Amino acid sequence: MNMQTRVAVYLRVSTDQQTHKSQQSELRRYCELRNWSNVQWITDVGSGAKQDRAGLGQLMTLVYSGKIDVVLTFKLDRLARSLSQLAYIIAELQRCRVALVCPSQGIDTSNSNPAAQLQINILAAVAQFERELITERVQAGVNAAKQRGVKLGRPEKRPKRIDQVQALVAQGIKAAEISRRLGIPYSTAGELVREVKASTSANLSRESL
Numbered sequence: 001m002n003m004q005t006r007v008a009v010y011l012r013v014s015t016d017q018q019t020h021k022s023q024q025s026e027l028r029r030y031c032e033l034r035n036w037s038n039v040q041w042i043t044d045v046g047s048g049a050k051q052d053r054a055g056l057g058q059l060m061t062l063v064y065s066g067k068i069d070v071v072l073t074f075k076l077d078r079l080a081r082s083l084s085q086l087a088y089i090i091a092e093l094q095r096c097r098v099a100l101v102c103p104s105q106g107i108d109t110s111n112s113n114p115a116a117q118l119q120i121n122i123l124a125a126v127a128q129f130e131r132e133l134i135t136e137r138v139q140a141g142v143n144a145a146k147q148r149g150v151k152l153g154r155p156e157k158r159p160k161r162i163d164q165v166q167a168l169v170a171q172g173i174k175a176a177e178i179s180r181r182l183g184i185p186y187s188t189a190g191e192l193v194r195e196v197k198a199s200t201s202a203n204l205s206r207e208s209l
Contacts, residue, residue: 004038005034005036005038005069005070006038006040006067006068006069006070007031007036007038007039007040007068007069007070007071007072008039008040008042008059008062008063008068008070008071008072009024009027009031009039009040009041009042009072009073010042010044010055010056010059010071010072010073010078010079011023011024011027011041011042011043011044011055011073011074011078012043012044012045012046012053012055012056012073012078012079013044013045014045014046015045018045020043023074023078024041026074026103026104027072027073027074027103030072030103031072036070036072040062040068042055042058042059043055044056056079059071060089060092063092063093063096063098064092064096066096068098069097069098069099070098070099070100070101070110071093071098071099071100071101072101072102072103073100073101073102074102074103074104075102075104075105076102076105076107090109090120093109094109094120099111107119161182161184161192162192162195162196164182165178165182165189165192165193165196166196166199168181169193169196169197174193175189175190175193176189178192178193
């Protein structure tokens with residue numbers, strides 16, 4: 001890659017009390033060493049666990065629009081704090097033919113690095129391993145809960161306020177007033193009223209037999 005290489009430098013700190021200066025200084029020197037002059041600087045403030053960071057969104061917009069050739073960041077954890085999120089970002093960079101360079105960790109997936117594909121494969125493999133571990137932990141938790149007799153899935157659809165609604169219906173109060181008194185949506189009140197009336201009709205039918 002030559003001087004015309006289009007580079008987006010991504011800097012992130014976790015809080016407003018921190019600054020980007022140290023990252024910026026190191027990466028500016030790196031750009032000078034690589035003779036990269038066509039450089040855009042993008043900064044973010046916030047946790048790396050968040051995927052809706054404004055700066056990250058700006059960076060990926062440049063990636064998707066084909067306006068950059070390299071994403072330069074100080075360390076991988078500036079981009080993401082989980083392997084699954086990092087794997088997604090790396091996959092998108094690959095798909096858009098954008099290289100990832102992290103000087104402090106010796107990572108360079110550009111064509112100028114003969115070990116680039118190996119680095120990509122290792123990162124992807126580790127991310128896949130993490131996803132499999134997460135799946136295993138979730139399944140182990142589900143199995144343990146079942147053994148303890150915990151019922152999984154959606155709870156039975158019987159609202160907690162059914163007794164209150166039944167008492168109000170017995171007084172001749174309509175669904176709209178029940179909704180107001182109990183502070184529940186009108187649709188919920190209407191559903192409860194219908195359930196109460198259906199239950200009452202069924203009981204009356206059984207009594208008349």
